[in-house]
Amino acid sequence: MHAYRSHTCADLTAANVGETVRLSGWVHRVRDHGGVLFIDLRDHFGVTQVLCDGDSAAFAELEKVRSEWCIRIDGTVKARDPELINPKLATGEIEVYVREFEVLGKAEELPLMVFGDQEYPEETRLRYRYLDLRREAMQRNMTLRSDVVASMRRRMWDSGFREYQTPIITASSPEGARDFLVPSRLHPGKFYALPQAPQQFKQLIMVSGFDRYFQIAPCFRDEDPRADRSPTDFYQLDLEMSFVTQQDVFDTIQPVLTGIFEEFGNGRKVDKVWPQISYKDAALWYGTDKPDMRNPIKMQDCSEHFRGSGFAIFAKLLEQEGTQIRAIPAPGGGSRKFCDRMNAFAQKEGLPGMGYIFWREGEDGMEAAGPLAKNIGPERTEAIRLQLGLGKGDAAFFLGGKPKTFEKVAGKARDVIGEELELTDKSRFAFAWVVDFPIYEKDEETGKIDFEHNPFSMPQGGMKALEGDPLEVLGYQYDLACNGYEILSGAIRNHKPEIMFKAFEIAGYGEAEVRRRFGGMVNAFHYGAPPHGGCAAGIDRIVMLLADTVNIREVIMFPMNQRAEDLMMQAPSDPTSDQLMELGLRVIPQE
Numbered sequence: 001m002h003a004y005r006s007h008t009c010a011d012l013t014a015a016n017v018g019e020t021v022r023l024s025g026w027v028h029r030v031r032d033h034g035g036v037l038f039i040d041l042r043d044h045f046g047v048t049q050v051l052c053d054g055d056s057a058a059f060a061e062l063e064k065v066r067s068e069w070c071i072r073i074d075g076t077v078k079a080r081d082p083e084l085i086n087p088k089l090a091t092g093e094i095e096v097y098v099r100e101f102e103v104l105g106k107a108e109e110l111p112l113m114v115f116g117d118q119e120y121p122e123e124t125r126l127r128y129r130y131l132d133l134r135r136e137a138m139q140r141n142m143t144l145r146s147d148v149v150a151s152m153r154r155r156m157w158d159s160g161f162r163e164y165q166t167p168i169i170t171a172s173s174p175e176g177a178r179d180f181l182v183p184s185r186l187h188p189g190k191f192y193a194l195p196q197a198p199q200q201f202k203q204l205i206m207v208s209g210f211d212r213y214f215q216i217a218p219c220f221r222d223e224d225p226r227a228d229r230s231p232t233d234f235y236q237l238d239l240e241m242s243f244v245t246q247q248d249v250f251d252t253i254q255p256v257l258t259g260i261f262e263e264f265g266n267g268r269k270v271d272k273v274w275p276q277i278s279y280k281d282a283a284l285w286y287g288t289d290k291p292d293m294r295n296p297i298k299m300q301d302c303s304e305h306f307r308g309s310g311f312a313i314f315a316k317l318l319e320q321e322g323t324q325i326r327a328i329p330a331p332g333g334g335s336r337k338f339c340d341r342m343n344a345f346a347q348k349e350g351l352p353g354m355g356y357i358f359w360r361e362g363e364d365g366m367e368a369a370g371p372l373a374k375n376i377g378p379e380r381t382e383a384i385r386l387q388l389g390l391g392k393g394d395a396a397f398f399l400g401g402k403p404k405t406f407e408k409v410a411g412k413a414r415d416v417i418g419e420e421l422e423l424t425d426k427s428r429f430a431f432a433w434v435v436d437f438p439i440y441e442k443d444e445e446t447g448k449i450d451f452e453h454n455p456f457s458m459p460q461g462g463m464k465a466l467e468g469d470p471l472e473v474l475g476y477q478y479d480l481a482c483n484g485y486e487i488l489s490g491a492i493r494n495h496k497p498e499i500m501f502k503a504f505e506i507a508g509y510g511e512a513e514v515r516r517r518f519g520g521m522v523n524a525f526h527y528g529a530p531p532h533g534g535c536a537a538g539i540d541r542i543v544m545l546l547a548d549t550v551n552i553r554e555v556i557m558f559p560m561n562q563r564a565e566d567l568m569m570q571a572p573s574d575p576t577s578d579q580l581m582e583l584g585l586r587v588i589p590q591e
Helices: 122-127 136-158 199-207 246-264 279-286 312-317 336-348 371-388 403-420 497-506 511-524 539-546 577-583
Strands: 020-032 036-042 047-053 070-079 094-105 180-183 191-194 212-220 233-242 276-278 324-330 355-362 365-369 395-401 431-435 440-442 449-451 477-482 485-492 532-538
Touching: 020 047, 020 094, 136 212, 136 233, 136 246, 136 539, 199 212, 199 233, 199 511, 199 532, 233 246, 233 539, 246 431, 246 477, 246 485, 246 532, 246 539, 276 279, 279 403, 279 431, 312 395, 324 371, 324 403, 336 355, 336 395, 336 403, 355 371, 365 371, 371 395, 395 403, 477 532, 485 539, 497 511, 532 539
Parallel strands: 047 094, 276 431
Antiparallel strands: 020 036, 020 070, 036 047, 070 094, 180 191, 212 233, 233 532, 324 395, 355 365, 355 395, 431 477, 440 449, 477 485, 485 532
């Protein structure tokens, strides 16, 4: 017999009754029924009930075991009485009578229990992650993640891609976040960087003549933490293709992701039609560039109904250049109680409040109610109702100003309204491509033009587009949103040096600066670079959606905490004086 097990804790069935078996695992739960010990023995695969009584030579020692001891047992498989069969367990028809056992690893008093559904502070869970990972939900999440990655690889190979690895120690590359720098011992005073993404390398792979590349790529970014983002590192499905248009990239990745969500979505519907929405329209309709399309609410511009109206706040606001009044329809939200609740939400978000109108039964039929309705009069109120397609029992909420100042709150309000009125369909995965991103933005204070999004995207219209108003230039850049999260980003790349130099010049970067910072890629583009494009899909975020959790740390094996600390391994740590001396570095204490 094997030294540790003849079967896993999920293998045994009624067909094994009478056999002598060996199992190894962790003591999940101990129940003492007055001279008879019942132990749920757990391994990665499942749970088997083992029992022991005073007739067994192992009984005296087995009484000493506690939760999470790692043990090996030898015993005989017995059938459970029919009334004691546990249909929830794969091994629920049997139990194993223990003849011998061995302690493989004792456990001290536990800082968190593995058995049960108790909640523990995240700091405790991360400090003792190896215990936290033994819990059923975490085992399930990590298995899901592994299976998703394996499926991604198979689907990419089946789509004609090959996997190539790119360097981890490299030069700095602008990806919109801070680099993690690595000091060089051989070149004192100089630093490598951990790659924020394989961006430049995958483009160089295209220049090298490899037509289709993909990689399950680690990426490193020194970012401020959020619930849906790791503060240090993450993994992405990274891909690049030569001789493709934007639509080619969409048509390639859509079946891959559709298959992943169908395979692991636990029966939830996966939308087959993925609309393409411009960045401008996404901001107008949804207040975000990662809209939750499960929510049918679409915001609208209602400025004309308030221009010169009796509602002085909005009327005066609209006299300023670049201002707008947006309406958020709320079908079914037509009660003063709900409207007051949404007004309180806006105040929590830092706004003075949120105007509203709701329609209810009146003496002469339907009537509009609320402070706004009284101020602007019945004609304007009716015009708003008709524009928004609302009726009795419905409401609309209004925010105004320069769009960038209120869009984020408007987007949150849309989400809250969809949730509270149960308009958001939780039984599906809904996708949308967000396209036509502006390449440039203008700093309101300094007037300086800079890149708003990826500087390496090909401008729509090429060189000719760069000769006009920079703020009108759109890029072949795109994001994919799913259920309110950005899960993919990509672009058709700017592969022509003359267009690249012009694009950077508009943002204030001269040719010499571009060559200094991106010399390897720019030089390669002088030697017959093909048109190319691609994207990267966030694996952590995709698994988070499939696992139905809102915290990305629930699907990462060993994540950092919110302060970018590894409490288990005690990182970051202080370097030794020898290490600093060898690298020629000195740490300046922070005051």
